[in-house]
Amino acid sequence: MITNIQSLLFMQRLCILTLSICFLFACGTKNKPQNNNNDSTSIKPYKENADVGQCDPNWSKENIVINHWNLEPPTLHPTNEYVSNRNFVFGYIHSYILIVDLQTCELKPDLVKALPTISPDGLTYDFELKDGITWDDGSPVTVEDVIFTFKANSCGLINNSFAKPYIETLLDVKAVQGSSTKFQFVLKEKYILNDYLSTYFPIMQRKLFDKDNVLSKYSFEDIKKIEDITIKTDLTDWAEKMNGSEYGTEVANIVGAGPYKLESWEKGQTLTLVKKKDHWSSKQDKTMLQYASYPDKIIFKMIADENALKIEANNQSIDVSTFISTKALIELEKNPDFVKNYHYGYLPAYNSTYLMMNTKPDGTTHKKLFDDKNVRRAMAYLTPVQDVINIVYNGKGDRLVGPVHPGKKGFNKSLTPIPLDINQANTLLDAAGWKDTDGDNIRDKVINGKKEKFEFKIMYPTDSPVAKDIADLVIESMKKAGINPIPDGMPMKELLPKATTHDFDMTFFAFGQSALPDDFKQLWATSSWTSNGSNLSGFGNTASDALIDSIRVELDMNKRIPMIQRFQKMMYDEQPVVFFMASNRKIFIHKRFGNSTMYYERPGVMLNNLKLLCSPTNGANNVQ
Numbered sequence: 001m002i003t004n005i006q007s008l009l010f011m012q013r014l015c016i017l018t019l020s021i022c023f024l025f026a027c028g029t030k031n032k033p034q035n036n037n038n039d040s041t042s043i044k045p046y047k048e049n050a051d052v053g054q055c056d057p058n059w060s061k062e063n064i065v066i067n068h069w070n071l072e073p074p075t076l077h078p079t080n081e082y083v084s085n086r087n088f089v090f091g092y093i094h095s096y097i098l099i100v101d102l103q104t105c106e107l108k109p110d111l112v113k114a115l116p117t118i119s120p121d122g123l124t125y126d127f128e129l130k131d132g133i134t135w136d137d138g139s140p141v142t143v144e145d146v147i148f149t150f151k152a153n154s155c156g157l158i159n160n161s162f163a164k165p166y167i168e169t170l171l172d173v174k175a176v177q178g179s180s181t182k183f184q185f186v187l188k189e190k191y192i193l194n195d196y197l198s199t200y201f202p203i204m205q206r207k208l209f210d211k212d213n214v215l216s217k218y219s220f221e222d223i224k225k226i227e228d229i230t231i232k233t234d235l236t237d238w239a240e241k242m243n244g245s246e247y248g249t250e251v252a253n254i255v256g257a258g259p260y261k262l263e264s265w266e267k268g269q270t271l272t273l274v275k276k277k278d279h280w281s282s283k284q285d286k287t288m289l290q291y292a293s294y295p296d297k298i299i300f301k302m303i304a305d306e307n308a309l310k311i312e313a314n315n316q317s318i319d320v321s322t323f324i325s326t327k328a329l330i331e332l333e334k335n336p337d338f339v340k341n342y343h344y345g346y347l348p349a350y351n352s353t354y355l356m357m358n359t360k361p362d363g364t365t366h367k368k369l370f371d372d373k374n375v376r377r378a379m380a381y382l383t384p385v386q387d388v389i390n391i392v393y394n395g396k397g398d399r400l401v402g403p404v405h406p407g408k409k410g411f412n413k414s415l416t417p418i419p420l421d422i423n424q425a426n427t428l429l430d431a432a433g434w435k436d437t438d439g440d441n442i443r444d445k446v447i448n449g450k451k452e453k454f455e456f457k458i459m460y461p462t463d464s465p466v467a468k469d470i471a472d473l474v475i476e477s478m479k480k481a482g483i484n485p486i487p488d489g490m491p492m493k494e495l496l497p498k499a500t501t502h503d504f505d506m507t508f509f510a511f512g513q514s515a516l517p518d519d520f521k522q523l524w525a526t527s528s529w530t531s532n533g534s535n536l537s538g539f540g541n542t543a544s545d546a547l548i549d550s551i552r553v554e555l556d557m558n559k560r561i562p563m564i565q566r567f568q569k570m571m572y573d574e575q576p577v578v579f580f581m582a583s584n585r586k587i588f589i590h591k592r593f594g595n596s597t598m599y600y601e602r603p604g605v606m607l608n609n610l611k612l613l614c615s616p617t618n619g620a621n622n623v624q
Contacts, residue, residue, distance in 0.1 A: 072302050093258045344587065
């Protein structure tokens with residue numbers, strides 16, 4: 001990944017298939033998966049590694065998993081932020097109403113007894129909480145906690161605009177009268193991801209996050225409408241506190257109902273989770289991956305430099321990595337000791353990397369360069385996409401032409417990759433009025449009475465192992481057409497705020513995706529640009545918004561496919577970004593652990609399921 005920013009935030013919990021996906025649009029009182037949208041397949045969405053029969057004497061016998069990551073989240077806030085690494089941690093410290101099991105690709109209960117009973121019109125979902133599920137203080141997880149969680153995320157005052165599209169179809173969450181454990185979701189319309197709505201949001205303990213029970217005074221309808229933080233009420237006071245750092249950085253407040261708790265967080269170094277004693281999940285079905293808790297501790301170790309990572313791997317100081325570059329893993333596998341000590345693999349993955357342009361520049365801080373679609377198309381002709389794939393990623397990845405992965409149904413096969421063609425780019429730039437009128441080898445144009453040079457900053461994250469290599473290739477190519485891109489490297493923690501507030505000319509980005517039905521609203525609706533959401537380029541208009549909205553509610557795949565293909569064509573013609581590729585997922589796992597399955601979808605490895613094989617008492621050569 002170029003940036004490891006994957007804004008489809010909760011999809012690490014959703015299972016991916018190479019050619020198919022389990023669709024669960026149930027109705028009535030039955031919850032039968034409906035498979036009318038995809039062909040059945042026997043392809044497994046994971047790679048199994050056989051447990052070793054004997055441990056090497058040099059292998060550690062500590063029941064601690066040390067997991068590498070190259071970008072730590074700014075916070076572990078339960079509602080705000082959308083860096084995917086936050087959600088990797090969430091999978092161990094939080095619990096959800098439902099999850100999607102990575103190994104079976106099925107929706108399964110987490111905090112509830114069973115999959116919901118769904119009304120015939122598909123707009124009411126009935127759930128019942130399990131018995132014996134508790135918070136760390138011993139108090140039970142209640143319906144009140146569930147209602148609070150979804151009210152908090154729905155609140156217009158909470159800084160989680162990236163998540164709002166996934167919850168806007170939810171009208172109400174309410175307790176069932178006469179029961180202390182039953183509750184209902186009430187939805188305003190059918191939506192392609194309604195069945196998965198409850199997998200997106202970790203359940204929060206109301207009395208921790210809302211001690212005065214402020215949200216209970218407001219209905220879902222009212223709480224969504226209130227957006228003015230300056231009009232002081234008890235709700236705005238609560239929201240200001242909720243949006244603060246207290247719940248995202250202070251260890252005592254980062255708690256959930258999951259099997260692990262946060263023990264310590266040394267910023268920029270390590271984040272340590274410790275297994276809870278007698279957790280309620282110990283009485284649950286152990287075949288479900290989220291209920292395993294074999295390691296005593298899980299340590300997330302920050303290593304941004306890939307040379308340092310390779311040294312750590314060769315020294316066996318790291319047990320797992322899912323954030324290693326193709327180049328680094330290829331170099332490691334040349335070492336016989338690495339091959340002896342680690343399982344590793346290059347796995348298919350749904351993601352997209354691309355070069356993004358600011359299509360709605362203000363004309364002051366950022367020149368009006370990329371508001372012209374012909375200029376944007378010229379940028380596509382100047383971007384050496386295949387060189388990036390071959391040189392930077394060693395050919396390990398699938399080229400993309402739009403927002404839909406070529407392995408998914410709905411992919412528009414009529415769209416062909418735009419080739420590297422300097423002459424075609426020159427023609428488009430000339431026609432757009434960008435010419436070198438003063439002989440300095442840089443194109444220029446008079447805009448609003450002022451001559452502007454075609455030069456701009458190309459922003460990239462310095463904490464990515466490959467972004468500078470990509471930037472160098474792109475800059476070298478674009479200069480051949482009389483354009484002057486200026487490299488502008490910065491840490492991701494600085495780049496991301498600039499990108500989300502549209503303070504850039506051009507930048508690289510990567511987003512994680514899933515094989516679930518595509519909802520384009522979060523990334524490509526105009527509302528997601530105006531709210532500083534995930535539509536960072538500013539793509540879209542009323543026509544594209546209307547098409548996005550229609551796709552979101554069309555459950556019949558046969559009808560939805562032509563709409564998805566039309567949307568891809570719309571993006572292809574407008575060219576707000578230059579799509580690069582879907583890169584492979586690179587993973588390694590130390591052989592001292594069993595259950596070392598690698599999954600196509602994020603997080604790639606279920607750290608809680610890794611089982612120490614080397615007995616700490618019977619000698620290093622023995623397998624437990």
